[in-house]
Amino acid sequence: MGIRDRLSGNEAVAIAMKQINPDVMGAFPITPSTEIPQYFSQYVANGLVDTEFVAVESEHSAMSVCMSAEAAGGRAVTATSSCGLALMWEMLYVVASARLPVTLACVNRALTGPININNDHSDSMGARDAGWIQIYAETNQEAYDNFVQAMRIGEHKDVRLPVMICQDGFITSHAIENIELIEDDKVKAFVGEYHPENYLLKKENPMAVGPYDTAAYYMEHKKQQAEAMRNAKGVILEVAKEFEAMTGRHYSFFEEYMMDDAETAIVVIGSSAGTAKAAVNELRAQGKKVGLIKLRVFRPFPMEEIAQALSKVKAVAVMDKAESFSACGGPLFAETRSAAYDLKNRPAMINYVYGLGGRDVRVEDIQHVYAELEKIAKTGETGEVYRHLSVRE
């Protein structure tokens, strides 16, 4: 039986890091992720972990420290948000292509500008093509549980990719919720030690990491990296299964809520799923057949599985907490609508960009979306596909 506690999402992730006891943390403070390295540096100072804490002068250096530590053969973690993640951009790609399984706690916050410290997903969604596995959380519990599973996925020999464990800034990072922690020894046994086959400090076998790649080799490396991301799908499910055997908590690529007989559905990422579930409960009480898909894993994108989950509904609203300025919808919408293309009977599909820069998402906002979907399901008229929720006209 786990340990019952009440923690903020940031402290929960810091505790997961403490239980894992990584070799290196390279981190630079930025709201709202600052508390993670802050709590962790206290564990270091108090001798609760053996980690080398490297206080760097920027996020670019934080990710460089993590990359170097992983290349040396160690296990490295970091945490960041918003512009901090943006400053890591160059290194995110280098880490992924060098196949170094760094674990990053991303506390999602809007990207500037205009300057804003509140939650949306523009930071990690912007990094979606960097080659990182991305796993999102609705609650503090999920943020903690995802972090405990991260290294088993990223370090798997068929994967070897860095992992971003995302949670919503302030909404889960600073809100204190009940949580069930796993005992230290169980986490240690579950995560295990990191034993890469080749690493820079292996003195009997000198090696070079990250050499120049000419046109004759680059495509082969990118194909191999793409294949690793496909392999991650199976590994994510295997690790989730083992995690469920340990804790009783079930995880997959996404959670289906009231989807069995649903006629309309919302696809959403992160904490807004909690609000959406409340909306679903109220509408179900009125006899409306509404359902919800809460996406947990965005990279790799579970294309066939999402398509299958949407195969019986009439109308879908995909909710994007990030603008991608494509002039035709957000990133989750692009992926989800592409997934549905392979279905024989495709549902009508609309996109809502919502909650940018911390704009509140209320139960009635989500109910408005379901009301729109009900109209579309009845009339067959989709109307405007690319919409913005709760914006003053």
Added chain:
Amino acid sequence: MSYKKACEVNESITWHDITPGGDVYEAGTSKLVNTGDWRTMIPTFIADKCKHCMLCVPVCPDSAIPVKDGKRLDFDFMHCKGCGVCYKVCPFDAITFGKEEK
């Protein structure tokens, strides 16, 4: 995961066999690569005029002048880039320098 030796990695290797991230699992592997084909100018070693003073050996940026038993040998043209530094430094006209005909 493939951990091929550098000598097994060439332009016909498949994505299955190429090393992850381009990792190289040995030291000194640049010896395996024919970088001499970058050359447009070429030095010529005139053995008769050479006094084996060894001034040319340390100035070569590519370690392309082999030495055996205190005597310099002909150039290692797999790695010589034709920079001409050895030609400039030779006090005995034992090295000539000209356009390479290919």
